[in-house]
Amino acid sequence: MKFLCIECDEAMKLTETRGPDEGSMTVIFGCPSCGRDIAMLTNAMETQMVRALDVKIGGSSVPAEPMAMVKNTLRDQRDNAPMAQAMPAGKPKSGGSKCPFTGMITEAEEAKQSGMQWTEEAEQRLENIPPMVRMMVRKSIEQQAEEKGYTVIDAAVMDEVKGKIGMMYGG
Amino acid sequence: MKTYKDIVGDGGSDMVGQITEQAGRVQQRMATVKHIVAIMSGKGGVGKSSLTVNLAAAMADRGMQVGILDADINGASVARMTGAGGHQMAGGETGIKPATGHHGVKVMSIDLWLDEAGSPVVWDAPTQKDAFTWRGMVEAATLREFISDTEWGELDYLFIDLPPGTDKLPNMVDLLPQLSGTVIVTIPSAVSQFVVGKSIRMATELLQTPVIGLVENMSAYVCEKCGKEEALFPSGHVAKLAETHQVPYLGKIPFDPRIAMAADNARAFVTEHKETPAAKALLNLAERIGDFVS
Structure with a gap:
């Protein structure tokens, strides 16, 4: 798909992506000549179709993580599903001129996986976990905490559920 | 006003480049695999997975390095049949190490x-609403990852167990145009042959991909005690079907309940019951495949 600024007869360039918001992504293109912006808005089904292609809107600046599609998309995965040992340095972050569409969706969905609130200290401890297993650990902690009736995850809750999660994080 | 073709690139995403890179990863991974053989039918319930597992075991028994890609995403059974299901896969340096089943099959x-x-x-x-629009794409991407991101290593044979459906082979050929050959499986029933005929045409006429031949599975029941052969289906004529479509007829594999029992117990029938008619037929089929690809 390409976008053309009719007035300038100039190909538009991707400048930003936002979302997802209830499955909808906003992909903004700008005309390099006149600066006019337009936004492409996707519905949830279209968002998922792009995700299914396993490509990134805005381009990919790092090599793909092995089995990224399966890891990011398959529900009900084994807790000990394999992780590659020498993967590239994590998924690219959203924002900036090169916005990884797929990565963005995943990250945004990760953040709203549950209604759990994380304290700053707990978030910081989570940050110490290697990116490749962070999502899995976050999910596991939230699941354990929810089962115990917690709505806020702090360092004490993390310590409490650590035993069940095993050696995934040491903090 | 400019048209699509006048604009170079796609505004910064380089979708074509990303897809090309994905295809490149597949090719790079398959560079260490000598022969890729798809087992297909088009029809379900004809014994493709049992055949795949036993062919893999037969090849491994001859000292070959063998892998199986279970391409049946929604009806996967190979991990269970090979005893690989309980294995813990591990991340390797460049991908995910496959599980290991009986006979060391990856x-x-x-x-x-x-x-x-x-x-x-x-x-x-x-x-999940309207998931039918994208589910097939996710499954295709998953298969691509299974091929490109699994550390298959050096393999003599990679068998691909395809699910039912005449569209499955074209999808696989898109991913793996260098497919060494396809074994097409039918049972003697007229309905099965009707569907399988379409698969043969898909392989030969449309895809023009190499067909190793047509195999007649569950051709008859051989009595364990007296060795008498009883037909399981009234029709037959599978050899004629092969002749009609000008593909080699690879012979009959009689039904033996021990094939299913071995699969249930994650054991290889073909190497444990070598003297049975069914195992001999399977070993002969493995030999035919070997002859075809060499």
């Missing part, structure tokens, strides 16, 4: 990723 299957053996495959999405 296995990659969606079953190895699911949290419970009986879990159905469900893909996360903003909404």
Whole structure:
């Protein structure tokens, strides 16, 4: 798909992506000549179709993580599903001129996986976990905490559920 | 006003480049695999997976390095049949190490990723509504990853167990145009042959991909005690079907309940019951495949 600024007869360039918001992504293109912006808005089904292609809107600046599609998309995965040992340095972050569409969706969905609130200290401890297993650990902690009736995850809750999660994080 | 073709690139995403890179990863991974053989039918319930597992065991028994890609995302059974289901896969330097089944056969299957053996495959999405529009794409991407991101290593044979459906082979050929050959499986029933005929045409006329031949599975029941052969289906004529479509007829494999029992117990029938008519037929089929690809 390409976008053309009719007035300038100039190909538009991707400048930003936002979302997802209830499955909808906003992909903004700008005309390099006149600066006019337009936004492409996707519905949830279209968002998922792009995700299914396993490509990134805005381009990919790092090599793909092995089995990224399966890891990011398959529900009900084994807790000990394999992780590659020498993967590239994590998924690219959203924002900036090169916005990884797929990565963005995943990250945004990760953040709203549950209604759990994380304290700053707990978030910081989570940050110490290697990116490749962070999502899995976050999910596991939230699941354990929810089962115990917690709505806020702090360092004490993390310590409490650590035993069940095993050696995934040491903090 | 400029048209699509006048504009170079796609505004910064380089979708074509990303898809090309994905294809490149597949080719790079397959560079260490000598022969890729797809087992297909088009029709379900004809014994493709049993055949695949036994062919893999037969090849491995001859000292070959063998892998199986279970391409049946929604009906995966190879991990269980080979005893690889309980294995813990591990991350390697350049991908995921496959599980190992009996005879050292390397296995990659969606079953190895699911949290419970009986879990159905469900893909996360903003909404499951209208999932039919993208589910096939996710499954295709998953198969691509299974091929490109599994550390298959040096293999003499990679067998691909395809699910039912005449569209499955074209999808695989898109991913693996260098497919060494396809074994097409039918049972003698007229309905099975009707469907399988379409698969043969898909392979030969449309895809023009090499067909190793047509095999007649569950051709008859051989009495364990007296050795008498009884037909299981009234029709037959599978050799005629092969002749009509000008593909080699690879012979009959009689039904033997021990094939299913071995699969249930994650054991290889073909190497444990070498003297039975069914095992001899399977070994002969393995030999025919070897002759075809060499």
